[in-house]
Amino acid sequence: MSAPVLRVLEAHARTYRRTWMGSVVTTFLNPILFLLAMGVGLGALVDRGVGGAALGGFGYLEFLAPGLLAATAMQTAAADSAFPVRARIKWVKTYHAALATPVSARDLVVGHLCWVALRLVLAASVFALVMTAFGATGPAGGALAVLPAVLTGMAFAPPITAIAAGGSSDYGLSSLFRFGIVPLFLFSGTFFPISQLPAPLQPVAVVTPLWHGVELARAAALGSAPAWPPLAHGAYLVAWLLVGAAVAVRVFDRKLVR
Amino acid sequence: MSEIVVEAAGLTKRFGAFTAVDGIDFVVRPGEAFGFLGPNGAGKSSTMRMIGATSPVSQGHLRVLGRDPATDGAAIRSRLGVVPQENTLDAELSVYENLLIYGRYFDLPRRVINERVAELLDFVELTDRREDRVDPLSGGMKRRLTIARALVNQPDLLLLDEPTTGLDPQARHLVWDRLYRLKQRGVTLVVTTHYMDDAEQLCDRLVVMDQGRIAAEGSPRELIARYVTREVLELRFAAGLQDGVADSVHGLAKRVEDLPDRLLLYTDEADQVVAEIADRGLEPESVVVRRSTLEDVFLRLTGRSLVE
Ligand SMILES: Nc1ncnc2c1ncn2[C@@H]1O[C@H](COP(=O)(O)OP(=O)(O)OP(=O)(O)O)[C@@H](O)[C@H]1O
Ligand SMILES: [Mg+2]
Numbered sequence: 001m002s003a004p005v006l007r008v009l010e011a012h013a014r015t016y017r018r019t020w021m022g023s024v025v026t027t028f029l030n031p032i033l034f035l036l037a038m039g040v041g042l043g044a045l046v047d048r049g050v051g052g053a054a055l056g057g058f059g060y061l062e063f064l065a066p067g068l069l070a071a072t073a074m075q076t077a078a079a080d081s082a083f084p085v086r087a088r089i090k091w092v093k094t095y096h097a098a099l100a101t102p103v104s105a106r107d108l109v110v111g112h113l114c115w116v117a118l119r120l121v122l123a124a125s126v127f128a129l130v131m132t133a134f135g136a137t138g139p140a141g142g143a144l145a146v147l148p149a150v151l152t153g154m155a156f157a158p159p160i161t162a163i164a165a166g167g168s169s170d171y172g173l174s175s176l177f178r179f180g181i182v183p184l185f186l187f188s189g190t191f192f193p194i195s196q197l198p199a200p201l202q203p204v205a206v207v208t209p210l211w212h213g214v215e216l217a218r219a220a221a222l223g224s225a226p227a228w229p230p231l232a233h234g235a236y237l238v239a240w241l242l243v244g245a246a247v248a249v250r251v252f253d254r255k256l257v258r
Numbered sequence: 259m260s261e262i263v264v265e266a267a268g269l270t271k272r273f274g275a276f277t278a279v280d281g282i283d284f285v286v287r288p289g290e291a292f293g294f295l296g297p298n299g300a301g302k303s304s305t306m307r308m309i310g311a312t313s314p315v316s317q318g319h320l321r322v323l324g325r326d327p328a329t330d331g332a333a334i335r336s337r338l339g340v341v342p343q344e345n346t347l348d349a350e351l352s353v354y355e356n357l358l359i360y361g362r363y364f365d366l367p368r369r370v371i372n373e374r375v376a377e378l379l380d381f382v383e384l385t386d387r388r389e390d391r392v393d394p395l396s397g398g399m400k401r402r403l404t405i406a407r408a409l410v411n412q413p414d415l416l417l418l419d420e421p422t423t424g425l426d427p428q429a430r431h432l433v434w435d436r437l438y439r440l441k442q443r444g445v446t447l448v449v450t451t452h453y454m455d456d457a458e459q460l461c462d463r464l465v466v467m468d469q470g471r472i473a474a475e476g477s478p479r480e481l482i483a484r485y486v487t488r489e490v491l492e493l494r495f496a497a498g499l500q501d502g503v504a505d506s507v508h509g510l511a512k513r514v515e516d517l518p519d520r521l522l523l524y525t526d527e528a529d530q531v532v533a534e535i536a537d538r539g540l541e542p543e544s545v546v547v548r549r550s551t552l553e554d555v556f557l558r559l560t561g562r563s564l565v566e
Contacts, residue, residue, distance in 0.1 A: 003365050004332075011359045018350055097346040099312050101363035101411075102332040258273070258313060 004103045008111025009118075011098070016115075027123045030072065031130040038191070039064050039136065054193065056224055065136035066145050066221035067190035069127045070152040070213035076123050077153035078160050078181050080116050082173055085164040095256055105252040109161065113245060116157045117150060124149040137221040144220035148234075152213025155237040158244025166251040189214045209240050263288055263415055263446045264309055268318035271304045271470075278304040280470035281318060286415075291437070291447040293464030295457045295552060297564050301470040302450035303343050306419045309448065310340050323414060336364060339413030339445075343420050345404045349393040353384060356392060357407055364411040371410065378406040382436060398429030405436065416440065418449045422456055434459050452564055454552035466552075466559055473559040478552055485558045486550040487512055491523040491531055493542040503540060510534055515557060522557075524550070 016023075043060030055063040088095045095108055127149070128142035137145065164173060187197060188210035194202050205211045212233040219226040226233055264286035271279035279301040286292040294302045307313035308320060311327035311334045320327055322334045347356050354375060361371035379385045382402035387395065392403065401421065408416060421437065422430040437460055441447055449460055457464050458478045466473045466481070474481055482488075491511070495503065504516040510531050511523035521542075525531050528547040535542070556564045 004363070007362045007365065010362055014355060014359055015348065015351065092348055092350075093344060093346040094348050096312075096342065096344075097348075097360065097407075098363055100310060100335060100338070100340040100342065101360065102336045102365070103363050104332065256312075 002107065004107040005111045005114065008098065008103060008107055009114050011094075012111065012115035023119075027126050028130075031068070031127040034068055034072075035061065035065060035130065035134050035136065038068070039134065054196075056193075056222075058222060058224075061134065061136045062222060063218070064191065065131040065134065066217040067214040069124060069131065069145055069149045069221075070217040071185050071188065071190045071210060072127060073120050073124055073149040073153035074156050074210050074213070075181060075185065076120060077116055077157040078177065080119060081112070081157045081160040082164045082176065085112065085161050086167075086170070086173060089165055089255060090168075095252075099256055105256055106249050108256075109158075109245060109248045109252050112161060113154070113157055113248075117154055120150040120153040121146070124153075131221070141221040141223065145217045148213055148216035148220055148237075151234065151237045151241075152209060152217070155209035155213065155240035155244070158241055158248045162244060162248040162251045165248065165255055184208055184210045209237055212236050261287070262321070263323060264292075264448065265321045266305075266309075266319065269305070269308065269315065269320055270317035271301065271308060271313065272316040278470055279308070282465075282467075282470075282472045284465055284472065284475065286446060286448055288446055289441070289444050290462045291441050291449060291460050293457045293461035294448075294450040294467050295452070295454065295461075295464050295556070295564070296450075296467030297452055297556075297562070299469075300452075300467040302452075302467060303419050305467075306417050306448070306450055310338060310417050311335050336411065337414045339408035339411065339416040341401075341404050341408045341416070341418040341421055343423070345400045347392045347400060347403060347407070350391065352389050352391055353379070353395075353403055354388050356403065357410055360407045361410040366411065374410055374412075378409055381409075381439075382406045383432070396429075398425050398432070401425060401429070401433060402436070405433070409440075413445070415446045415448065418447065420450055420452070422451070422453065430456075454556070454564060457552050464552075466556055468556075468560045468562075474555070481552060481555045482550050486554045487524040487526050488550060489525065489528045490548055490550050490554060491525060491528050492544075492546040492548065493521040493523065493535070493540075494519065494544045495521070495542050506538060506540065507535065513558070517563075522554070524554070 039061035043064065046060040098108060099105065124146045128146050131137050132139050132142040160176070163176060167173060188194070188205050188208055194205045194211060197205060215226040215228070216230060216233045218224060219230060262285055267283050268281045269279060270277065270281050282305065294305060296302050304313065308315050308327065309322055311322065311331040315328065323337055325334050327334055357375045357378065358371055361374070379388055382405060384399060384403060384406065387399065392400065395403065405421065418437070422433050425433065437447060447460070449456070451457055461478060463477050465475045474485065476484065500521060503521060504514050507514060507521070507523060511525040513524040515522040523531060532545060553564050
């Protein structure tokens with residue numbers, strides 16, 4: 001990692017020190033609340049009903065937790081990459097300040113993505129601990145599921161960074177959550193297998209990165225077989241990361257260096 | 259170090275089909291304070307950003323500290339101090355944190371930054387605000403902090419884009435004083451402004467810029483001597499009574515400017531002209547004799563006022 005990227009990362013960490021309280025609370029509380037409500041509460045009903053067979057022989061809590069882990073990683077990455085990036089370009093303009101120093105637009109993008117990756121490692125690890133405490137997975141499965149979750153977040157962070165940097169409408173950026181992130185969260189195999197979706201929608205779920213992340217995280221946590229070979233799921237996520245990062249660098253350059 | 263700090267020839271900036279900077283030539287020499295004086299939209303900031311290696315040159319030749327911004331941007335920026343038109347401070351962070359983060363972008367060790375922060379805060383009179391958040395600081399304080407931030411890497415060249423805009427007179431004087439001290443220490447300054455008194459106070463040499471072009475170049479004194487008389491007579495009339503006066507005073511002064519709210523007579527014999535006006539039976543509401551300024555130079559060169 002080049003020196004300027006490290007400096008950008010450092011600036012993120014220093015800024016985070018001002019706001020960490022709020023995000024730590026959500027990092028711990030969200031998985032607990034979700035697993036309690038959906039996994040334990042709703043899960044009891046599901047397991048008494050058709051449950052089992054449709055869920056690959058697992059209880060609902062076991063089925064749900066790894067999917068939720070991946071979906072939460074997506075949300076964390078999106079939240080860190082949308083309005084914070086927009087603000088640094090449009091409102092506080094700290095990116096403009098950085099670009100007057102030896103730091104380049106590419107350093108800003110890479111530094112931001114590295115920061116998101118660090119946050120994801122932290123958030124996913126906490127989630128995995130909670131999952132394990134709930135008995136949704138064994139300790140090894142929980143630890144194994146962290147990597148796919150981080151990868152899922154990192155597939156979303158670059159394209160959302162690019163959109164936040166390139167667009168100008170703030171309404172548009174909140175629509176991204178309403179019409180993008182929320183439906184993905186609900187319909188990408190997190191809460192139920194995508195075989196339950198109407199046939200025309202199933203390919204849509206397959207195209208979005210989240211489904212791949214959910215499949216991988218679930219396979220890691222439960223030791224089950226994912227829909228595709230694990231490497232194929234992983235390669236798909238990495239492709240989003242790399243292509244997205246290249247696009248984000250271009251957008252930053254166009255927007256900030258002109 | 260090469261003899262020339264900034265060298266531009268035919269320097270041009272286009273945004274799409276619009277030409278913001280239209281083939282300008284200038285040279286900035288070591289240790290001088292060089293100014294761009296011009297109204298809104300003249301292309302001052304666009305020029306500064308090209309010099310600052312944050313905006314690609316559309317056409318023409320530009321060398322900053324002997325290097326080409328197109329290929330050596332990071333190397334150039336490592337030796338520049340930039341005070342942008344907008345402060346771009348992180349309002350959520352403290353004064354110290356803003357300086358620390360910025361200093362780290364130059365890869366300076368924390369120990370060095372801490373030493374410099376102490377000196378710089380002293381220099382811009384913000385020592386007692388070191389731990390305070392930036393948000394509640396006054397406009398003048400934020401400007402001074404931005405200047406301190408630009409000095410954290412001990413730059414060879416300091417670029418200041420409208421360093422005093424929006425400040426009250428007292429705050430402006432403080433900024434002038436600090437910039438003057440920097441100049442005395444041998445820092446080369448490039449300043450943009452649309453205030454003629456900024457330019458007169460700060461600049462050894464300046465260019466008058468208008469609509470992307472350079473209209474004139476010289477020291478403030480040279481420009482005044484070249485384009486206007488030493489003194490100006492300002493006549494104000496009661497509403498409606500200024501009509502036609504310009505014609506009747508014709509010949510009294512070297513040049514007459516008929517502005518909406520007043521008449522300017524450029525002459526080296528102001529007292530004599532005042533007497534002559536009375537002889538001709540003209541009765542202005544007020545008569546003021548003042549020294550010519552760069553504002554008059556700008557009016558002469560472009561037919562418009564610098565600040566509307
Ligand atoms: N990024 C941009 N895209 C399109 N047009 C631009 C851009 N930046 C500046 N311009 C245009 O270029 C012209 C010169 O702008 P510039 O900011 O250089 O002027 P200025 O002399 O600094 O004015 P001011 O005193 O208002 O700061 C203006 O007409 C402006 O609208
Ligand atoms: Mg400007």
